[in-house]
Amino acid sequence: MIELLKKIYPLRLAPVSPDTDKAIKILQKELPFAVHEYPSGMEFNGWMVPEVWVVEKALIQKDGKLIYDGTKHPLGVMSYGKSFKGRVAIEELKKHLTYRKDFPKAVGYHCDYYYKPWRADWGFSIPYEIYEKLGSGNYDIDLKVNVSKGKMKVCDYFLQGETDDTFFLNAHNCHAGQANDDIAGVVVGIEIMKRLAKQKNHYSYRLIIAPEHLGTVFYLAGLSKNEIKKFKCGFFLEMLGNKNRLALQETFTGKGLLDEAAHHFLKFRRPDYFSAPFRKVVGNDETVWEAPGYEIPTVSLSRWPYPEYHTSNDNESIISESMLEDSVGAVLGILQIMETNCTLKRKFDGLIALSNPKYDLYMSQRDPSIRPTISEEQVKWNYLMDCLPRYFDGTMTILEIARKHDLPYDELYEYIGRFQKKGLVSFVKRIAKSPVKVKKNGLRRTLRGRLFA
Ligand SMILES: [Zn+2]
Incomplete structure (x- = not known):
């Protein structure tokens, strides 16, 4: 897993970018993913598929001397920021800089414009040790980004089981230069599918690797009601390679079969785990899967928190194969309960x-x-x-x-x-279908409602 992670995370990943396409080619060597494409500019519920965004030049200079080159690290320029060329005073420049005081040599991850293109401005992420030395005076900015129409890609690997009722795994591949968030989730998801493929499964499984939020928003929007219905529940997998205990974030209701199976497995087999309700550990695509009209129960498994989060220090040095393996084992253990419970x-x-x-x-x-x-x-x-x-x-x-x-x-x-x-x-064998509702004493009651509630 770690070897695959090392090939992907250093790339200049983004919702739509040439390096993301490169990453998908690498993923396709691991599993025969189908790739769904969504053109730049496509809109759903106010979400927009971004354009291809490539940084060509990103210089901050003063008196002809180079102060910072934002192309040296994939996070050096605010993602999906705009081009700018001109001379600005230090006060103005500082409005366009972000930094991480807690990691003075690292650069921070700025992804706000992925989701809010209407707010996009020009800007750099710079190490705090450079930021604090910036003196008064004027600075010459030469920031050139190329923007063009392209296609956002969603990787989809399906494993047919005895029934069409499907459990999903989801991880995101849009964070440039970061290993744990979330190429760790990507490699764990692939390993789980490889192992599931070697056994006979009652349920079907689908692994979705896509840009955070945007990928799953458009993927689910493109499915028919019947296809959505096949999804019974799933996992968001993220930040699973660092040295920390497992964190289980419950589904929206916190009362689904998956919640019970996950708590039960972890209590006995990973007793140091902690858990919190929906959105109280980390925020990812569970909001998309659980959105009204879909309401697909989604837990999130991570090793949150870790200090290097959203910085360039989130690299292979904080990842270990044994933690990735432990994560694979935990998900398979929980799934084994789901598979056999009856x-x-x-x-x-x-x-x-x-x-x-x-x-x-x-x-x-x-x-x-x-x-x-x-x-x-x-x-x-x-x-x-x-x-x-x-x-x-x-x-x-x-x-x-x-x-x-x-x-x-x-x-x-x-x-x-x-x-x-x-x-x-x-x-x-359990019948994996939506809870049966019956009327009793004038009240609507749910029979076996906890199955996939
Ligand atoms: Zn993130």
Whole structure:
């Protein structure tokens, strides 16, 4: 993953740019992405597809001496800023400069004009150590950007499962010169899809790599209502390579099956994780997927915060393969719950002698004469064993049982699998459809509403 990341993040990425096209060619070598194109100037709900934007020259000079060359780093010029040539006083120049005092040698990321082209002005991002040395007097600015019509591209890789019901992964590829935000999410998403492609999946999967907001806005706007309906839920993947614990941002309602699966998995397998409601960790395309009319439950997984965020110090030095791998494992673990979670159907009546070797399903109980001490864990398993046969009536999913008994899903799944092998129970595959609404006592109630709510 890190080798792929190193090829992409140093590029001059933008919503529409020659280097973004180059990045897409690299991505297509990893997975056979379909590429959707949206022409510059296209509008939807007030969002505009940007033009191709290329910096040709970006000089700040004083008395013929070069003070700053904004072409040295892809972030040196405010993204989608305008051209300007002329002599300005220091007071005027400073209105056109941004800097990061917390990283005096780095340049900051300025992407405001991606989304608000009507506000665009000329400007540079410069290291604070240069900014603070700027003296009084006049400066000669020679900033030339070339703008032309082009096409914004959205990469779309689809993996067909047993059903058309689809889970999506989404990451963005528009931040020039930054590794963790979000080429880390891009490479993690690709790795997850490669691994899903090697197994048989119940659900279908779609990986969307696109410019932040703009890409998903136009992608979803181009789909029919029926195509939108196939999306059941998904992940925004971002900032997953730095050394920090995982951060789970919940869906808009915070009450979907994906929220429950993610919390449950992380609680047992990444216990140092933290979580917060919708938009309270980081802001990305979950607003697009969750927008009214779509309302596709979207969690976000990141390793927020990290200090180098939106600076040129967000480079490969803060990324490790082991953190990327840990992120892949977390998403696959959560998806494994989504893939296998189902209700259960009993094939017997009465109490089964689970300790009989022909079943071998007994979980030991504490007994002062025989087993005076057993672990807290074993107490939980013993209690589960006493309750489990009653759950084989189709009223609870495996995840609900795991949550109720505070046991790791994968171990519970394996234990129930042993009942299935003995012919005592069958797995009932879940029906992945929108919640069924019925009227009861004059109130609208949701049956199994939490499935994909
Ligand atoms: Zn960002």
